[in-house]
Amino acid sequence: MPNTEFSSNDTARDERIGRSSVVDEPTGEQRAAITALIDSMRTVSEELGDRFAAHDQQLALVGGPVRDALLGRASNDIDLTTDAVPQRILELVDGWADSVWTVGIEFGTVGLRKRGDQLEITTYRSEAYSPKSRKPEVSYGTDIRDDLLRRDFTVNAMAVRLPSGEFVDPFGGLADLRAKVLRTPGRPEDSFSDDPLRIMRAVRFAAQLDFTLAPEVAEAARDMADRLTIVSAERVRDELTKLLLSPNPRRGIELMVDLGIAEHVLPEIPKMRLEIDEHHRHKDVYEHSLTVLDQAIDLERSRGHEPDLVLRLAALLHDIGKPKTRAFEGGNRVTFHHHEVVGASMSRKRLTALRFPKDVVGQVGHLVALHLRFHGYGKGEWTDSAVRRYARDAGDQLERLHILTRADCTTRNRRKAAALARSYDDIERRIETLAEQEELDRIRPDLDGNEIQEILGVGPGPLVGKAYRFLLELRLEHGPMEKETAERELRSWAADHLER
Template identity: 55%
Template sequence: MSDNSSGKEITVPPIADELGRVFADAGHELHLVGGPVRDAVLRRRVSDLDFTTDARPESTEAILRAHCSAVWTTGADFGTIGGMFRGEQVEVTTFRADAYDRVSRNPIVRYGDSLVDDLERRDFTVNAMAVSLPAHEFTDPFGGLADIARQTIRTPASPESSFADDPLRMLRAARFAAQLGFDIDPDTLDAMRRMAPELARITAERIRDEFVKLLMAPDPVAGLRILVDTGLAEQFLPELPALRMEIDEHAQHKDVYEHSLQVLRNAIALEQDGPDLLLRLAALLHDIGKPETKDVVPGGGVTFHHHDVAGARLARRRMRELRFPKSDVQAVSLLISLHLRFYGYGDAGWTDSAVRRYVTDAGPQLDRLHLLVRSDCTTRNRRRAERLRRDYDAFEERIARIRAEEDLRAVRPDLDGNAIMELLGLPPGPLVGRAWAYLKELRLERGPMSREEAESQLRAWAASEGLAPGPDAE
């Protein structure tokens, strides 16, 4: 079925029509397909243009070489040729009618002669529409336009067949639900529940990439609920569904799963410069150590002692398994390990030394840690919430004051390694490192010292360690 009535109403970038005329002059079809068509229908900003054509790759390459300032063929094995056209990056793929071995997610590439066959192999009906260029004839054989109107995610072929071909599409369904605010068709959702174990065929890197896209969506909570409810999260992030701990009248505690989702929402609301992946990961995972550390105490109470430590360890392991960059793993695990340290500040009366240690331990993650701690307050007790807010306002003001006084961003010993070796007459080695560590601890405790005071303290430390000054020392 082809609906040609809506194409004229769809606005596409002028460059798409220009490229369509180039292909038409060469005797070939060109169609805008996939997400750009969906976004045009939704009146969203169109980007990452996706074109398909009846031209075989060698013909596509010849056409692009005649009209592009640069051409690349890295995707030629899959029928995709790229080029720089009128200053814009474009990629054109030959009609595909792929088959899958259903062991991996890698297709056996087969070129097709039909636009409809090409659209049928796509993931969802809302991405299986096309607009011809430059005529703007609209092709919608699987009801994508109606599904957009119903705000529904559905597969063009049967969901069982679609997910057997590529199980990653199940994660993409949750991601599109989060990005578009759509619901998933009941039959599609049921297939996701039954076929969740098929996700084991997908590499960790591909799963990570889809999960990150979901987490960066406007409403990731909607997508995360789908992952948990279908059992997909169990396949690659079992710590998330594990937060749904049993709550009974004898061991009452806050619903950790719902709390974690609310903390994520709170963190998103505090973002200043767009989505922050590391903050969102830390917010979602900050309490994953609670199931492991839960303990019921006499009288019916519940404790989660050291769940910050356990959570950092679990997050580090899971992120490594998902092949996150080392720097991301370190940042998120650090945030989780520190997220409880602030509590009690208002009651305990922190010293300047304690504030310095907090800032030094957080390092470049301090600003994210501020947001995470603020997001972690989900109490419905308005007085308690207001007290925590005031305490943290005062805490940040105190950090700013100490920073201004002491340049706290770079807390370092007042003598460097060369000065230590010269003063104590030591060669390079572990003793110099120990001396440096001592001076750093002293600086954290007391704040900046004059060089004379630092030298005096270092000499006293050396004497206590039984280190006699070398022949060159004073």
Template identity: 55%
Template sequence: MPSLTPEQRRALEGVVLAEPVIGRVAAAFADAGHDLHLVGGPVRDALMGRAVHDLDFTTGARPAEIETILRSLTRSTWDIGRAFGTIGASFAAQGGELVVEVTTHRADSYDPSSRKPTVEFGDTLSGDLARRDFTVNAMALSVVTGAFTDPHGGLGDLAAGVLRTPSAPEVSFSDDPLRMMRAARFTAQLGFMAAPDVVEAMTAMAERIDIISAERVRDELSRLLLTDAPRPGLDLLVRTGLAARVVPELAALEAEVDEHGRHKDIYAHTLTVLEQSIDLERARGHAPDLVGRLAAVFHDVGKPPTKRFEGGGKVSFHHHDVVGAKMTAKRLTALRFSTDDVKAVARLVELHLRFHGYADADWTDAAVRRYVRDAGDQLERLHILTRADCTTRNARKANRLRTAYEQLEWRIDELAAAEELDALRPDLDGTQIMAILGIKPGREVGEAYRFLLERRIDAGPLGEERAREELLAWWAER
């Protein structure tokens, strides 16, 4: 079994020594008769040369005693999950605020009929590491004695880039089925390959994910999508049948095989759009964006149910944008995404084809204004999604689409500068409308407001005087 190299030892100790307050915490636990181990992700990331952001510790002390020890060092402690044995604390440190989480050695397991794990506290580090999700997360460093513990060969798996479970994968995934989705996330996040027995167990046990709450599934899916390269993880979910349980719309794209080559591979196209949207996200200076990435994944989910065979061997997907938006909203709602996120993603799916009308014919300024109005606060995300949606290998077509969208963005910027397009409103507000028409608040005010907004879109800024004249003419015709 591999042992720590001097470089790895220095990397681990560097995490501990970087903040002297960790030594104070270690000493307090030692004085109380307990060891304290840095464990899991921080150990793995330090050994991989990655930045360590979270400090997770495990100990034999029970939650009440953990809290007592931490409170002897800082007033800032909180109950993260006492039932799960975790107490958090923050300290003033050299690098700013230092947050640590300390958890009692434990073992989780799921009742076949329950959505929540049963937590049992343990007394040994070896028992705690055995119930960890993967061997690369089952290594620990004592911050009291400096001892490094790796009972399941995590160092070797780290070097090989392999995801294995400390116990048999069937046992590990039965204890917590969400670990199957975590395998997909680590495949993407770490660039590792899941071991064959892990993939086999995920495939055989995919239906066990059904007992996990929608909120936990949502959070794990979100973490996967927010990695730098989520494609391998999504592909693993699809290949093992997990996607069919949690995101069946994505699995349906993979099942949509066209053996005659009459249309492109929708599934491969979708993953390519996701990759290209991430590249654009970075190029345009944005942080990882969950809404935009969800839109890329869902943008074509309306194609399978709208697929029609036309004359001449052609295939059509009429209205797949509208159908897909409804499917997207339904799935994201079931996964307990926020109402705002559901609306934003569904809106992007609904609008993702709108640009193609511009590429095929010149739009008037009014059409450009409508595009901006319909996109609303999702305009930048729509720019990214629409650009990413071009995956054609036809260089001439790709260049034409790229040039057309650059022209559209330029026109939007020009109109925005001239007309305050990002704050598209009528030239008269509701109070002015009521004063001019001599009416009280009600439905007619809304109708008048919408009339003036349409005129603003069609003709650009009217000015208050012309807007007043057109409003009175409209009112007289009513």
């Protein structure tokens, strides 16, 4: 492996940069991290780096992998940048790569695989949106500094040349990384105008990396938030998804609301501000929802689950129906009757507009609709049939409903919180016991459709469906029964039904 050299470009910035030149060097630990990163991808750093150099073409590792190495974070990405145009990239990797794909070649990106590694090589470029376009216009360049200038943030505008290992940081990304601040290499107004999605990326990185936004970046994001309307819903959805799956999504959501970004992405969220919740009179619905999101994430982790997009969306959106259902009653009482039904509809509509997959839309809507169901449980007054219905209605969302319902308790009254926790412990134990006894998640009537037709002497039709639902309710009410008992109940029901 070649010796790894580290240097910072101390060339004075253009006037358009508006920042003084900063020379910063990696610490010994960071040097070791970069060396380890290059060593871990020896095939790319040596073979491909030498291949490009032999043909007088530049190649550098860039962006996320470099940033994450300096942060001591693992990264599975191998993003490379070069002065070679896409057709030249294809020529240089021909015979070396195990496989190549060109789905992103329109934007200067060639994807390839080599010995299990997946790489993306992108030509130095600049890209910009016209005022009404949803697609960027791409032009190619020959200078890595110009390529880094068009990157979203300085912490993503660092590179490592291959095969030499030279560290390239013309815009002070390392200093900003140490200060945990997000700045743009150029003016933020130019950056956000070129690609408005960077406004969402700013709040996403703040949540993902626990960074703050530089004042000028926050101001530009606030002033230009409406530019997000020209970005496709799919790209906005992808950034929102990454934000919600980050370690601290609350930070990103708060920034979205404070900077006016949410108005163009999730307008229902800021509308929850100051809408007093009847169960939590010292918290508005917005703050309550963020607390529920935090608590859902804590429970998600304590139960050993991976970050769960559906659960986190449901926690954030579970009370979005409250502003529309708020009513004032006597004694200064505020009510939100049926907000769960309205909220389920609103969440489905919003997530559909953001182009979330149908299963995600349906699951989140289902959880929002059910999130109040448990509050009728009291101190365990439900019968076994009511517990069965609760589990049956939750279906494959039962574990998520358990977490959401527990997280929805944000009262400061410790005695009340403890009582609610005990009650939910009780219902979970009962569901588990019933599930073991009856395989609750696969409850079926004691007679199937063919048996119903044979007993009643009828063919397929509405009557069979009604009989099936009758037997299912019977099963939920009384648990499993013998075939003979089920047949007797069915005949009795049919006699009464057919007489009508």
